[in-house]
Structure formats: structure tokens, C-alpha cells
Amino acid sequence: MSAGLTFEGLRKTFTGEAGTVTAVDGVSGVIAPGKITGLVGPDAAGKTTLIRMLAGLLVPNAGTITKPPGHVSYMPQKFGLYEDLTVEQNLVLYADLHGLDQKARKETFAKLHGFTGLAPFTDRLAGKLSGGMKQKLGLACTLVVTPEVLLLDEPSVGVDPVSRRELWAMVQQLQNTGIAVLWSTAYLDEAERCDHVMLLHEGTMLFDGAPKDFTARSEGQTWRMALPAKAAEKRELQRAAAALPGVIDSQIQGRALRLVVEKDAPAPTLPGLTAEQIPPRLEDAYLAMLHPPHKPPPIVEHTEEVGSGELIRVHDLTRKFGAFTAVDHLSFEVQRGEIFGLLGPNGAGKSTTFKMLCGLIPASSGEAHVAGFDLRVARADARGRLGYMAQKFAYVGYLSVEQNMRFAAGVYGLSKKEANERVEEAIDAFGLAPYRSSACGLLPLGIKQRMALACAILHRPAILFLDEPTSGVDPVTRHEFWARINAMADAGMTVLVTSHFIDEAEYCDRLAIIYRGKMIGLGSPEEIKAQHDKGGAGLEAAFISLVENYDREHPQ
Amino acid sequence: MTGPTVNMQRLRGFLRKEWLQIIRDPSSIVVAVILPMVMLVLFGFGVSLDAKNQPAAIVIETAAPEAQDFLASLRATPYVTPTIAPDRQTAIAWMRTGKVRAIVVLPEDFGAQLHRANAAPIQVLVNGTDSNTARLLAGYIQGIWATWLQGKAQAERTQVQTIAVQSRIWFNEAVDSHRSIIPGLIAVIMTLIGALLTALVIAREWERGTMEALLTTPLTKTELLLGKLLPYFALGMGGMVVSTVFALTVFGLPFAGSVWVLLLASSLFMLVVLGFGLMASTITRNQFSASILALTATMLPGMLLSGFIFDIRSMNPVVQVITHIVPARYFVEILKTLFLAGDIWPVILPNMGALALMATILLTITARKTTRSLE
Numbered sequence A: 001m002s003a004g005l006t007f008e009g010l011r012k013t014f015t016g017e018a019g020t021v022t023a024v025d026g027v028s029g030v031i032a033p034g035k036i037t038g039l040v041g042p043d044a045a046g047k048t049t050l051i052r053m054l055a056g057l058l059v060p061n062a063g064t065i066t067k068p069p070g071h072v073s074y075m076p077q078k079f080g081l082y083e084d085l086t087v088e089q090n091l092v093l094y095a096d097l098h099g100l101d102q103k104a105r106k107e108t109f110a111k112l113h114g115f116t117g118l119a120p121f122t123d124r125l126a127g128k129l130s131g132g133m134k135q136k137l138g139l140a141c142t143l144v145v146t147p148e149v150l151l152l153d154e155p156s157v158g159v160d161p162v163s164r165r166e167l168w169a170m171v172q173q174l175q176n177t178g179i180a181v182l183w184s185t186a187y188l189d190e191a192e193r194c195d196h197v198m199l200l201h202e203g204t205m206l207f208d209g210a211p212k213d214f215t216a217r218s219e220g221q222t223w224r225m226a227l228p229a230k231a232a233e234k235r236e237l238q239r240a241a242a243a244l245p246g247v248i249d250s251q252i253q254g255r256a257l258r259l260v261v262e263k264d265a266p267a268p269t270l271p272g273l274t275a276e277q278i279p280p281r282l283e284d285a286y287l288a289m290l291h292p293p294h295k296p297p298p299i300v301e302h303t304e305e306v307g308s309g310e311l312i313r314v315h316d317l318t319r320k321f322g323a324f325t326a327v328d329h330l331s332f333e334v335q336r337g338e339i340f341g342l343l344g345p346n347g348a349g350k351s352t353t354f355k356m357l358c359g360l361i362p363a364s365s366g367e368a369h370v371a372g373f374d375l376r377v378a379r380a381d382a383r384g385r386l387g388y389m390a391q392k393f394a395y396v397g398y399l400s401v402e403q404n405m406r407f408a409a410g411v412y413g414l415s416k417k418e419a420n421e422r423v424e425e426a427i428d429a430f431g432l433a434p435y436r437s438s439a440c441g442l443l444p445l446g447i448k449q450r451m452a453l454a455c456a457i458l459h460r461p462a463i464l465f466l467d468e469p470t471s472g473v474d475p476v477t478r479h480e481f482w483a484r485i486n487a488m489a490d491a492g493m494t495v496l497v498t499s500h501f502i503d504e505a506e507y508c509d510r511l512a513i514i515y516r517g518k519m520i521g522l523g524s525p526e527e528i529k530a531q532h533d534k535g536g537a538g539l540e541a542a543f544i545s546l547v548e549n550y551d552r553e554h555p556q
Numbered sequence B: 001m002t003g004p005t006v007n008m009q010r011l012r013g014f015l016r017k018e019w020l021q022i023i024r025d026p027s028s029i030v031v032a033v034i035l036p037m038v039m040l041v042l043f044g045f046g047v048s049l050d051a052k053n054q055p056a057a058i059v060i061e062t063a064a065p066e067a068q069d070f071l072a073s074l075r076a077t078p079y080v081t082p083t084i085a086p087d088r089q090t091a092i093a094w095m096r097t098g099k100v101r102a103i104v105v106l107p108e109d110f111g112a113q114l115h116r117a118n119a120a121p122i123q124v125l126v127n128g129t130d131s132n133t134a135r136l137l138a139g140y141i142q143g144i145w146a147t148w149l150q151g152k153a154q155a156e157r158t159q160v161q162t163i164a165v166q167s168r169i170w171f172n173e174a175v176d177s178h179r180s181i182i183p184g185l186i187a188v189i190m191t192l193i194g195a196l197l198t199a200l201v202i203a204r205e206w207e208r209g210t211m212e213a214l215l216t217t218p219l220t221k222t223e224l225l226l227g228k229l230l231p232y233f234a235l236g237m238g239g240m241v242v243s244t245v246f247a248l249t250v251f252g253l254p255f256a257g258s259v260w261v262l263l264l265a266s267s268l269f270m271l272v273v274l275g276f277g278l279m280a281s282t283i284t285r286n287q288f289s290a291s292i293l294a295l296t297a298t299m300l301p302g303m304l305l306s307g308f309i310f311d312i313r314s315m316n317p318v319v320q321v322i323t324h325i326v327p328a329r330y331f332v333e334i335l336k337t338l339f340l341a342g343d344i345w346p347v348i349l350p351n352m353g354a355l356a357l358m359a360t361i362l363l364t365i366t367a368r369k370t371t372r373s374l375e
Helices: A045-054 A086-096 A102-116 A131-142 A161-176 A188-193 A211-216 A231-242 A282-290 A351-355 A381-385 A401-411 A416-429 A445-456 A475-490 A523-534 A537-555 B008-024 B026-045 B065-076 B089-098 B112-113 B131-157 B177-201 B201-207 B210-215 B219-247 B259-284 B289-302 B316-327 B327-341 B343-370
Strands: A007-015 A017-030 A036-040 A062-066 A074-075 A149-153 A182-187 A196-201 A204-209 A221-228 A248-251 A255-261 A275-277 A311-319 A324-335 A339-343 A365-370 A386-389 A463-467 A495-498 A508-517 A516-523 B054-060 B080-085 B102-105 B125-126
Touching: A007 A045, A007 B080, A017 A045, A017 A062, A017 A196, A017 A204, A036 A045, A036 A161, A036 A188, A036 A339, A045 A074, A045 A149, A045 A182, A045 B210, A062 A211, A074 A131, A086 B008, A102 A161, A131 A248, A149 A161, A149 B089, A161 A182, A161 A188, A161 A204, A161 A365, A161 A416, A182 A188, A182 B289, A188 A211, A188 A282, A196 A211, A196 A282, A204 A211, A211 B102, A231 A248, A231 A475, A231 B210, A248 A282, A248 A339, A248 A475, A255 A282, A282 A475, A311 A351, A311 A495, A324 A351, A324 A495, A324 A516, A351 A365, A351 A495, A351 B008, A365 B054, A381 A386, A386 A445, A401 A416, A401 A445, A416 A445, A416 A475, A445 A475, A463 A475, A463 B201, A495 B131, A508 A523, A508 B054, A516 A537, A516 B102, A523 A537, A523 B080, B008 B026, B008 B219, B026 B177, B054 B065, B054 B089, B054 B131, B054 B327, B065 B080, B065 B102, B065 B131, B080 B089, B080 B131, B102 B131, B177 B201, B177 B219, B177 B259, B177 B289, B177 B327, B201 B219, B201 B259, B201 B289, B219 B343, B259 B316, B259 B327, B259 B343, B289 B327, B316 B327, B327 B343
Parallel strands: A036 A182, A036 A196, A074 A149, A149 A182, A339 A495, A339 A508, A386 A463, A463 A495, B054 B080, B054 B102
Antiparallel strands: A007 A017, A007 A062, A196 A204, A221 A255, A221 A275, A248 A255, A311 A324, A311 A365, A508 A516, B102 B125
8 A cells, every 4th residue: 555645735826817826825635545535625725726736737836746656646526528529549558658668558448348337438529428328428537547646636527416426436446456545525514425535725634534523613603593484584584593693694494593603602693583402513613713704794675576476487498409409398387586496417408498598599389478478489589588607607807897897787778877876885885995996807706706695696586597507616605606506596586596505405495306307306305305315415316316217217 | 757758559549549539530631631632622713823714805996907907916815805985985984983904005007106116105004903913914925016017017028117026935834824823722721721731639648638638648648649640741741642632633723743742842832831720729738729829820911921923033132031931932932842842952952951859849849838737
């Protein structure tokens, strides 16, 4: 067994237009053999820079890296598969580049095919694979030579729960052969399963040790508060709980609130509700440590009165692309003030449904009414009543926050006076005043997202569409984002959100689970859990069981 | 990862991948083979430096019989299409409206002037808005006049006051501008195509994130650059062959030099332009910037400063110095020489030397700028 990989006092600075930034500042650690070391931290914490230094792609300004004699393999965040090459051709390329001879190649390929389950797809173009499959192929290409150390940069971002679980199982298999694995992630449930955890924050290592030791730090700081069932009430109570002195974080989980409080803070209480202490999770400790400046966001009057009842009504909605049916007879309704989620793996038809509801593409058949407009005849009118926040940050990087917002106001056709008022209002409500004149391309992801959200509601839409809003975002940012969404829903905003990320689904009032173009489940998160997860392991398990059942009943 | 190490298995693997990508997205084949054909047809037939069938107004104010004889001479040439104008006013009006490009006046005393020494029997007015055509047209009419006078003198067996010039134009006896344009055109087209072919290839690897994955493999710098150069070299030479065959068949050009010299010179030139594209791609790491850089840096200088249309010797001395950094300049000269004159080594060798030097410089810069890290 090797000694793993040791690094000491690593420092890396970048000099750009905005001055010199220290990305990693004196970081030491060991990636031990036969273990999975989790590397966690918010966006821009320095995770990727650290991994790139360990992989030898960046030269540190200071510090030393001691590598084992064997191979150090690295899988970048956006692994460069050649999408216009087939699965096999990609593997052959990396085998050639690593100098694998024919005999070794045969064995390795057989092993990798079995390992990844890619054997049936060898002749498929890599670009035609699902997100999860791509990651598996990327991992296979990284593993054409057996490494002693394997560095994985956010391998599970953009991967649905089923593939995420498979990917994890694959890496665990590797770990059992004595390989040292570094797995960087923004998902703390993954970090919790690691043997060892390193927490990076603003370039420094805040914690380095076993996950349970990290979790134990917030022992006694986590509380659970049972809630009444009604949706509106539960968000109101969450806000009240968040405003209590000493409360760091509050999160709705089914029919309960999960609260994280400061050390030695008294038990949180609300009229008529009592809290019981529960064992902390890694995420609680993370939130407690990174201590977000916490104030429940104000409720902004952002929607015009649109009456009550169904704001979205979809009936037999179908969209075909040639012979392929992307969306297959979807029917559901969304009530005013509801947060409704479309949950499903990559390529399930979520985005197509979304695009139809936004009026970006027409339906092949079926009906869809949005904010009272029939999308078959009044797409433009419907579009004027909805706000849209894209998955990828879609604003002009070199313009300031204020300029971007004014631009958005102009696009939505607000008059100059209206634009002035609403931009000021939004800057105030979203806490953007300190960043008003900063070029938004240089801001942290959380701030960018806040700005994108502020832009999306400048024209006071009745419905807000969110496309995978917090994919790959760390819990601090994610909780903050959802606190705002909750506040908007309470003020009457209807929210439609797509996600393949289970944590995001937990925030929804109701969910439609979409798979292979069809709706295979509908209900509140609790209902779905109750129906499809007998073991009580949570929404993710319910989701996986739904998908697997469907596959069994409808083999491809 | 330094030094010119080349492992054949890695290089072969990389070349295979590059070919697969070319075949799967045939746009580079279209650029290399179809585009030269289209551009040759378009520019080859469209661009002509000869002034032919130029409309001219003839004003005949004299009754002298020689006037009709001269008119017949004008009609007999392919350069001028004469139309009789009733008077000067009408001819001037035609010129103003662009109906004719020249006016030839045979005045009342044409007959008398004709037999006097130092006289100017005819008046020629040419529309100078297009100075090149104007000069050509004025020259043609003067030539026709001189020839006519000479013929007349011979017929009358009298000595006339003109000097009979027996001129012969070498290398392009018919003074067909196609013969001088097409070789230059090939050079300019191949400059553009060569640079475009490679401008995208390195930047594409950066943009798609495949470069980071490649950097984690033992692939060396030399292998990477060879892997990017060789496939597009083959494509570029394919385009060169297509252009040459087109020039010989469709445009009926002669080929006075030897094929081997052409092959050698084209290879050198291809290395220069492919090298330029690679350099742009390596430095910008961005497909859009690299292609814009390749386009602007090759197209206009190639057209204007290569001697393809405008003779370098008649340029401002400063600009003449600048033309030395335009690779097309050397190739234009080599191609013109090979097509029209033959293997004239004193012309070909210095030009090839210049190309070899440029290729070395560009490829060295590219190699220097190619890093094995993300810094």
C-alpha cells in the first residue's frame, strides 16, 4: 500500500484585471490510501485550484507536494470527452495516450465496461449519453491506467440521483483496492459518507478530519420542530423561527422544521410549538461553522393581483422531436402561491416541458394555460406574466449589478420611472446595495444568483420559473436562496422549479416526477415519500425506487 | 514533458482522433476542398484586369474618307465598342450618364491635320472615375490609332512621323490578365484556408474542456502540435491540388515549372499559414477570436499587399517593406513564376527561403506558447 499523497503549505495566487487574488492560502493535508477524502466548501473556496495543483496542472507559489511513485489520475470538473467520438473511440484515445498495449487494453476495457455498465453503449456518440453516463465514461477514461491517487473534481454535479449513487459505488470499489481518492463536492450528504473530510473556505482549511468529528462540533445545536400540514402556514412559521434569537438556519423538511442554533443558545420556541433536540448532520455543522449572516428576507410586494385558483393548467401536453417523444401527455395544475417542482433525471423531458410553459417552443398537442392565457393563441401575453431564471448565469459579466438590472427592466418594457423605482426597491430588498457598482462577472455565485432572481421579478410576474436554480451550490447559498423564494411564495408568487437535485425538491409544496417524458409520480414530498419509500430513507430513496420500478415495468 | 519526444502510439492515437473528428464534422473538408473551387470560379471569372468591350462614343465632324476607315479599325478591336454620336453635346451627355466610358472626336479638319507634322488630328476623352480602366482604355485607343496610322502609311508607302514600336510581352503573350491573376489568387485563397483550418483546433480543445483532460495524459507538446498539424496539412495540400488542377483545366493556364518544385513550395507555404492559424488558436484559446484573427490577418493583406493585384514595386517604400511580412507575397511570386515562366531558381529560392524562415518563426512561437499546465 502506498503512502498516498501529502501536501504542505500550498499557496496559489492569481493576478488578473481585478488585482491579485489568493485562491489557496497555506493548505496542508494527506490524501490517504484506501480512503475517500471529501473536499467540501462553498463556491470559490479554492477546491478546484487545490486539485489542479495536486494534479500538476498549476504550479503553487509556495509549499510542497509529495506524490507516491505510481500514477496520479485526475478527472476535471468538466471532463473533456470528445462528444463527436463514440464511447469506444474515447476510451481508445485515452488508452493510446497512456501507452496501453493491446493485451493490457483488452483486459482493462473489459474491466471498465463491466465496472461502468457502458458495455451496451460502446458505439454510441459520447455527446448522446446522459449526464450520468458521461461522468461514468469520463471516470473510465481517467482509469485506463490504474492510479495510486485519484483526484475527482465535483464528479456528481449535474448528475441525477440514480447515476450519483452508481458513481459513488464505483469509486467505493476503487477505494477498496487501496487507491487514495479525493472527491470534491458541494453536496454534504456525499461528504458525510466519506472517510475523511477537508473543509475549504476562502482558501484556508477550516477542518481536516473524520466527518463524524466535524458533525460532533455542532452537537446540541440542532433542533426539530413539528409543524401543522398547511403549506402557507409552514412557511410563515419557518420565517418566525428564523427570526428567533440565536437561530442560524431554519429549513422545512416535510412536516417539520430543522433548526440550527448558535452554541449554547436556548432551545427555540414558538407559540404552541416545541422543539426537540436531534443529532446533527454534517450539513448542520457546516452551516454553524460558516455562519451565514442570517436575517429572514423581507416579503416584497412583487406580484400584481391575478386572482386565486389555478395559475398553470396543463392537459395532455405532448412534444415530439421527429420520432422521439420528449414529453408524453403530461397533465397537472399549479395553484396560486404554490411552489411546484418538476423532478427527474437528465433528459427526462423537464426542460422541454419548461420551454413549452414559457412559450419558447410550441406543443405538438395538448393544452397549456399559464396565468390565464392559452399558450396556443397567446404565447406572448403569457410570457409577459412570467419571470424566468435560467440554469446558467445569463447576465452581462462586465456590466455592474445595477446596469444589469436596468437592462433587464428595459427588456421587460418598464418605463423609465417604473424602472428606477423597481430597481431601487429590488436592490434594497435583495441586499444588493454593497455590490451595486461591481461588475457582476466577478461576484460570488450566491450574489450573482440573487441578482438574477431580482432581475427575473422586476416586471412583477405572476409566475416565476426556476431552472435548476441551485445545482452545484453549497448549502449556505442554497438555503439563503430558498428563504427568498419562500418569502415570495408567501406574498402570492407561484413558483415552478425544475430539478434533478433532491434537496431542492424538499422545498416544493408539490412535485411531479418526470421520467422518460411521462409523469410517474405526483404529490407533496411527504406523500411521495410515504407511497414509494417504505424504508423511510427519504425522498431520494423514493425517487430511485419510482424510477427503477418504471424501468422494470417498461423495459426499453 | 519537454523536448521533442514523440511516441508513435500516442501520436497515432491522437491523429486517429483528429481524423475521426474531421470526418464526423466535415466542415473542414468543405473549407479545404470546396471553398477553393468556389472562390477560384467566383474570383477567377469575376475579377478581370482587362478592359474589354468598353463603350465609346465616336463623334465624326469631318467628311474625310479616312474617318470611316479609322472607325472600321475601332470596330475591329475587342476592346472598344464604338457608337456614333450625332454631335459633341450628345457624346458628353452619354459620358455623364455612364452610357459610354470614352469619347473619340474626329474634328472637321481631321483630313488636313492628318498630313501635317506634330498635329493632333483626333481628340480622346476618357472617364477617369476608375483610373485603372481609364488608363487602359486611353492606351488601347492610342494603340489603335498608332496601328491604323502605320497600316495607312504602309498602304501609301509614305513615311509617317510615328515611331513604329515592335513590342512583345513575355510570359503572357496574350496579355490575358487571368494568367497573372489565377496563380496569385491561389496563393491568397490558400492563405485564408490554411489559417482558418487550424485557427479553431487548439481553441476548440480549450473551450470544450478537453485540453485539461489531455494535459493529464503523457501526451507531449510535440505530439500535440504534430497531431494538430499533420491532418490539416494533408487537407490543405488537397485544397492546393484541387486549385492547381482547376487552374490548368478550367482556366487553361500553362504550367512551365516542375511539379516537384510546386509541391515543395506549397508544403513550405502550408506550414506558414497552418502555423499562423495554430499560433492564433494557441494564444487566444478562443475559437471566435482565433478565427477573426486568422481572417483579418490573412485576407486583406493577402489581397492588397501580396502583389496579387497591385504591383509591390509601385507601392510606397514603407509599404513595400511591410509587404515582407505577408507570406502570400512570396507564394504569389513563386506560383506566378512556376506557372508562367518555369523553374527560375534565382526567383524561387529566395522566396522559398523566406517561407521556410516564417514557418520556423511561427511554429516556434506556437511551441513556446503551448503549455503543459493551466497557468
